[in-house]
Amino acid sequence: MKAKTYLFLFVALCLASPLQLAAQGQGSSDMVPVSSSVDEQGIMKYQLGPGDTLDIRVFGQPDLNWTGEVDSDGNISSLPFVETPIRAQCRTDKEVQKDIIAAYGKLLKNPQISVRVTGRNSRQPAVVLGAVLAPTRVEMKRRVRLNEIIAVSGGTTERSNGDIAIMHTMPVMCPEPGEVVEPLVSENGLNALKIYKVKDLLDGNPEANPYIRPGDIINVMDAKPIHIVGYVGNPQPMLLRSNMTLLEAIMQAGGVKTGAKDDDVRIYRTKPGGEGRELIRVNYSAIKKRKQPDVALQAYDIIEVPEASLWRPDRLLRIIAGAATGSIGAFAGAPVQAINRKVIY
Secondary structure (H helix, E strand, O other), rough: OHHHHHHHHHHHHHHHHHHHHHHHHHHHOOOOOOOOOOOOHHHHHHHOOOOOOEEEEEEEOOHHHHEOOOOOOOOOOOOOOOOEEOOOOOOOOOHHHHHHHHHHOOOOOOOEEEEEEOOOOOOEEEEEEEEEEOOOEOOOOOOHHHHHHHHOOOOEOOOEEEEEEEOOOOOOOOOOOOOOOOOOEOOOOOOEEEEEEEEHHHHHHHHOOEEEEEEEEEEEEEEEEEEEEEOOOOOEEEOOOOEEEEEHHHHHHHHHHEEEEEOEEEEEEHHHHHEEEEEEEOOOOHHHHHOOOOOOOOOOHHHHHHOOOOOHHHHHHHHHHHHHOOOOHHOOOOOOOOOOOOOOO
């Protein structure tokens, strides 16, 4: 008996392993899955729209039963023996049911009618992409806020630069009373785009947690790289976070080292159009002392903290002091190194 049990478990594991590997492969893909869904709390108040399908039953009168979809004008226009279309758009199934009962009440005595929504197809899914754990399409069966959409997609990742861009692709079909509806198209004729901060969303700022419209594209924006080289504690590439400045970046790279020429930090910045780089010289020492404003960094910046001249008076004093003690390397806190660097931009 035990042998059969072990054999069964072994076969089950063999069958499960390929499926697990396939699922892991799908999870690591950047492709957007077909769809996901938030919970259906509040779906009883679902407002109908064109393309939604209904199943209408008239008890005791099977010839009056009807299945079909709300037409492009938002009406139910082909009910048996009902000439006047029944308005369905932006109304719940219960509201539509009352109108249908009233219409058949002219033909039948106390008609018993049920209306059931069989397909909620009138609203395009919202798409979440970018720096989230699981890019996905979310079915919009009810009003959903941004924080729910981000939660469904698994939350933001460390690749996020801190900004969330939301682009509207469809007009609002059923605005709430008093709701301020953002335009679908901006003044320049493009789809309207609005930026929200991840930090504000996490802090609970209600202005950073808008309702998401059907068809919205939510892009948790990826951070672009910058590079810090030269006389810093830890030369490295890093991701450019929202509103990152030169002071923040150099501090994250370990600060400037002894022997750095921190009054002549160079920023090599990509020119508009991507043709070559321009050189921006910055007095980092003055920025650190708050004598000059900090510099906002841009994607793909290369920040070089150069070595100070060997013949600066303060360095000569250290060399002399080091020579007197027999430790020439003490002038800079490290051994003297001859560096021949050629950087091509």
